[in-house]
Amino acid sequence: MAEPAVAGDEFQRELLELFAAEAYEWLAQIQQALARFQASLDPSVRSDALDVIARGITSLGGSAATIDLPAIQELVFSLLPLLEQLRGADSMGASETLAKLRDSLANITELVASNTGIPATVTFEAQQPGLRHAKELLHALHTLRRTQMRTAPAPRSVIDSVIRLVQQDLERGYSQVDPPTLVAQVDEVCRDHDDFVRRVQSALPFLSAAVAALKSMSRQPASNRPVDRTTECLQTVDQLVDQARQRDAVPLLHFFQGLSSFIKIATERRLAISAQRFGAVETRLAALGATAQAWLEAEREERTAIVELLAA
Known part of the structure; x- marks a missing residue:
């Protein structure tokens, strides 16, 4: 009678490993897009970057829901309003929202690692200290x-x-x-x-x-x-x-x-x-x-x- 439980545990472990691999890939894409957003003043570049972030968030949240990780799912989808705030914001007005977004992404990364047991392959640090807005x-x-x-x-x-x-x-x-x-x-x-x-x-x-x-x-x-x-x-x-x-x-x-x-x-x-x-x-x-x-x-x-x- 123990074998089904063992098989179930193994299957769950594989699901978590698969989820972690996908999650870190999406988070890496989000990180790259976030860097492009912060480095550019071109509206089209910033809009494209936010679209990439939105797709990554949606994919990550949906995957967390599929394997029943509600804490990650809830935190991930809470980022969507922050993205809307960033659309049309100038570089100075976006600072506080970007800081919140980075903090949330760092928390999500930690939750993925703690729930799957797979060490994170991506990190979200605070904005490099000392940077000044050019304008x-x-x-x-x-x-x-x-x-x-x-x-x-x-x-x-x-x-x-x-x-x-x-x-x-x-x-x-x-x-x-x-x-x-x-x-x-x-x-x-x-x-x-x-x-x-x-x-x-x-x-x-x-x-x-x-x-x-x-x-x-x-x-x-x-x-x-x-x-x-x-x-x-x-x-x-x-x-x-x-x-x-x-x-x-x-x-x-x-x-x-x-x-x-x-x-x-x-x-x-x-x-x-x-x-x-x-x-x-x-x-x-x-x-x-x-x-x-x-x-x-x-x-x-x-x-x-x-x-x-x-x-x-």
């Missing part, structure tokens, strides 16, 4: 920029660079950003700016010598122009113009643009340039190292403000 962060960065412009109306190239990075993430469909990754990108921008200032400082002796040569040339016959040196000087200055523009180094950009025009005028002798005018250019060149360093210090202050904002 919210973008708004905060613009606010920071306005605040700093009121206190020190210098160009804010680091903040502008970070704003562009976050905007690019949004354009690529990412609704969230990782602050440590963003800080690393900020540090990369700052290192690039450090390198640029070093290039400026290393070019100053050559530029000063070239302007001095132009000053001397202005008092000589046209046949004695040091054309090769002037050409090299213009190439250097124009390269610095491009590099300053790429980095939003406005004080340096304006100076190098003016220096380029001055060198061309002096070389072509379209206008008579006084010794006082040459002296003014030489004075500004002598002060350019300090100007570049001041710009760099302002950059570092921006970095500190941005890191504090990301940590808030």
